[in-house]
Every structure is written in C-alpha cells, then in structure tokens.
Amino acid sequence: MSSEFEISKRITIGQYVPTGSFIHRLDPRVKVFAFTILVLAIALNTSYIGNTIGLVLSLYLFWVSKIPIRYGLSGIIPAIPFIVILAVLQLLFQGQLFSHGKVYVDYGFILITSESIRLVVVSAVRFVEIIFLSSVLTLATSTTELTHSIQSLLSPLKKIKFPVHEISLITTIAIRFVPTFAIEMEKMMKAQASRGADFGTGGWWRIIQRTKETFPIIIPLFNIALSRAEDLILAMESRCYTPGGERSSYTTYQIAAKDYLALVTGLLFAILLFAYPFPI
Amino acid sequence: MKKTLTVRDIVIAGVLGAVAILLGVTRLGYIPVPTAAGNATIMHIPAIIGGIMQGPVVGLIVGAIFGISSFLNATVPLFKDPMVAILPRLFIGVVAWLVYVGLRRRNEYVAIAVSAFIGTLTNTVLVLVMAVIRNYFTVGVAWTVGITNGIPEAIVGTIITLAVVLAWKQIGKNQKSKISKDM
Numbered sequence: 001m002s003s004e005f006e007i008s009k010r011i012t013i014g015q016y017v018p019t020g021s022f023i024h025r026l027d028p029r030v031k032v033f034a035f036t037i038l039v040l041a042i043a044l045n046t047s048y049i050g051n052t053i054g055l056v057l058s059l060y061l062f063w064v065s066k067i068p069i070r071y072g073l074s075g076i077i078p079a080i081p082f083i084v085i086l087a088v089l090q091l092l093f094q095g096q097l098f099s100h101g102k103v104y105v106d107y108g109f110i111l112i113t114s115e116s117i118r119l120v121v122v123s124a125v126r127f128v129e130i131i132f133l134s135s136v137l138t139l140a141t142s143t144t145e146l147t148h149s150i151q152s153l154l155s156p157l158k159k160i161k162f163p164v165h166e167i168s169l170i171t172t173i174a175i176r177f178v179p180t181f182a183i184e185m186e187k188m189m190k191a192q193a194s195r196g197a198d199f200g201t202g203g204w205w206r207i208i209q210r211t212k213e214t215f216p217i218i219i220p221l222f223n224i225a226l227s228r229a230e231d232l233i234l235a236m237e238s239r240c241y242t243p244g245g246e247r248s249s250y251t252t253y254q255i256a257a258k259d260y261l262a263l264v265t266g267l268l269f270a271i272l273l274f275a276y277p278f279p280i
Numbered sequence: 281m282k283k284t285l286t287v288r289d290i291v292i293a294g295v296l297g298a299v300a301i302l303l304g305v306t307r308l309g310y311i312p313v314p315t316a317a318g319n320a321t322i323m324h325i326p327a328i329i330g331g332i333m334q335g336p337v338v339g340l341i342v343g344a345i346f347g348i349s350s351f352l353n354a355t356v357p358l359f360k361d362p363m364v365a366i367l368p369r370l371f372i373g374v375v376a377w378l379v380y381v382g383l384r385r386r387n388e389y390v391a392i393a394v395s396a397f398i399g400t401l402t403n404t405v406l407v408l409v410m411a412v413i414r415n416y417f418t419v420g421v422a423w424t425v426g427i428t429n430g431i432p433e434a435i436v437g438t439i440i441t442l443a444v445v446l447a448w449k450q451i452g453k454n455q456k457s458k459i460s461k462d463m
Contacts, residue, residue, distance in 0.1 A: 173294025222444040229295040
C-alpha cells in the first residue's frame, strides 16, 4: 500500500550515475552533438547489418561508460508489451505497403513479405538502440551539463533574437523542480490518505470517482508550485538577475584531443550508418 | 507582446513546466477512460494556467514543455510522432490567453472558466486533427474520442483551473517581490 506513494523513487528524469568514465569526462557539447547525429543516423537506417552495428555500438557505449546495463533495460522493459503489439500489427497489416519483397504468406488481407518482416525487426531493434543511446547520454551527463551544452549549441539562434539563455534557464528550472514537487506530492498523498482519502481504489470504470480522487492532490500541488515560484522570483530579483543580460559561466568548457576523437568517431559511425549501402 | 521575458515569466514557466512533466511521469495526469485513445489528460492545465497568469509566451513555452515531455514519455505510436505530440500543444496556452483577455472585462470568473474550457478543447481538437492528418485515426474514431474524452477533459480542466487561479489570486494579492511589476 505505502509503495503507491513512493513517487520520488520511480522518477528517472535527470538520473545521473557518476562513474567518472571516459564518456562522463567528455565535453558535454561534443557528447550531445555526437549522440544526436548517431540517433538520427540510426533512425534513418533500414538495414539488418546497420542496425546490428548500432545495437553493438550502443551496448559498447554502456560498457565504456561503466553504467550498469539494468539502467538501460529499465527503460525498455515497461515498453515491451507495446513493442510486441506494434510488431504484430505491423506484421499483419503493413504488408500491402511493402509488397515488393519476397512473399512468404499471402492469405486474404494478410500479406507477409521479406520487406514487412524487415520493417518489424528493424523498428523494434531501432527502438532498443535509441533507448540505450539516450540513456547513456542522460545517465553520463548531469542536467546542468546538458542545459549548458544545449544553450551553447543553440547560441547561433541569438542572432535572430531567439531567447536562448532564457529558454535554457526555464528548462533547468523545470527539470530541477520535478523531484522537489514529487517529494511534496508524496507528502500530500500521505497526509490526505491519513485523513481517509482514497487513491486508486475505485475501479477504472468509475471515471467520476477517479477524477475526484485527484483533486485533493492536484490543486494543492499547483499552489505549492506557485508559492515556490514566488520564493524563487524573490531570490533571483534580490540577486539582481536581469533577463537578457550578457553573462559568463562558472564552468567553461575546453574541447580537448579526446573530445575531437569522440566527435570524429561519432561522425564516422553516423556517416557509415547513413550512407554505406549495406547488402542486407 | 513584450520584448523580453521577465524574471517572473521565466520562473513561472519553469515551475509550471515542472508540474506538467511530473503529472506525466507519475501517470497522475492521466484519467483512465474506456475509449480508443485510452486516457483523458489533465496535463495541459499548466499551459492554460501559464497563459492566463503570464500571457501567451509563457503559455506557449509551458505547452512546448508539456508536448516534449509527452513525446519522450509516450508508449503509444500516436504520441511518438512529434507532429501530434508537440505541435498542437503550443497553441493551448495562447488560445487560453486570447479568450481570457477577451472576456476579462466582463467577468473575471467567467473569463477564467471559459478560457480553461476552450483551452482544453484546443488541445483535444488539434491533437485529433493531427491524428487524422497523419493517418492514425479515421474521422469517425476521432469524433468518438473527441466526444468521450474531450468533454470530460474540458469539465475537469475548468474546475481545476478555476480552483487554482482563484486560490492564487487570493494569495497573490501580496506577492513577495515588490519589483516584479516594474521589470
């Protein structure tokens, strides 16, 4: 029963696992850029060999980053039922669109060809690869580093008056406050439950009851959020924070030889996956 | 439209974005409804509140945070498509702000309630239109989902927004920061 309220434990956003590996020590800008192009290249690759390379590469990166593989698996396991359902649907109904391959089954509206099997296998494997890659990136980079790097990668947009710094500050605040509010919410749920409130005990068909149950949580949650916002506004203004001002950063990044090495490796793999004509 | 974002805009947008993300990751923002789409949502409410409290830019940013987080957390292919998950959500806060500003002179309460209602419908309608355009739903399915999900969502959204914004107007009479308005 009490485990229902342990919200803060189940949230995996901004989960940083400090192992001090090679990947952890890379320049975050290089890391974000390299991972983005790799994910794009994988998303566009439809070959078996290409996706095997991608899968091996993402597992290898997990190994290099010294992060236990269960962190990556925890993102995949809850999605397995959906992957399976999607695969079955694609296998049964997408054959018409991919009828140019070798035909294996042709029964009524069900048409299974080598190309539709390719679609099913590749899209499932691709999903796993992308989850692994994005977990390596977020597990090996702290949220501060991530927002710093996104800010510096977006900085060319400043030329067209796009508020890059403000947007990255908003993102930082949002990510920073999620765990805080989760703890607040946990306290509130426990407090309301100790007064006899019910959570999630009504059946799913009792929509009105289920909706009413959320009110004693949601409304105080917003009020807590907004009063926290007032504190933060006061704190920032009393420190003379001015939006749009030119400001420097406490941590400055210097691109070193190992970063160039990682960047070139990432680029090579991306080009290989994107452009090389794999036989199958 | 203001030229730059103020400290207040930045902080409120960030905090409401955090609430939107939290409602998504804890599944508290989903209300189970037995229809094709599976769940009614209340995660768009931060975007409406942002629009009402701080104007269209904040509403747009909170909507974008909601869209991106729903895109990243999606377990159904419908919301793994950025055209469905992110694009329609940008308009929620903007529309809510437009309605609120239009009706504010008549009656504050009515303005908040109507803008929450219309803001929610914006979310429902635009998501379904995109779903039809991108061939996830047929028009018939979209209508069914729109009526069975959209109406309860709009009612719940109105109640929560009204409660939050009115409670906030009471507390907000003595905002801690005295200089926010000048900046």
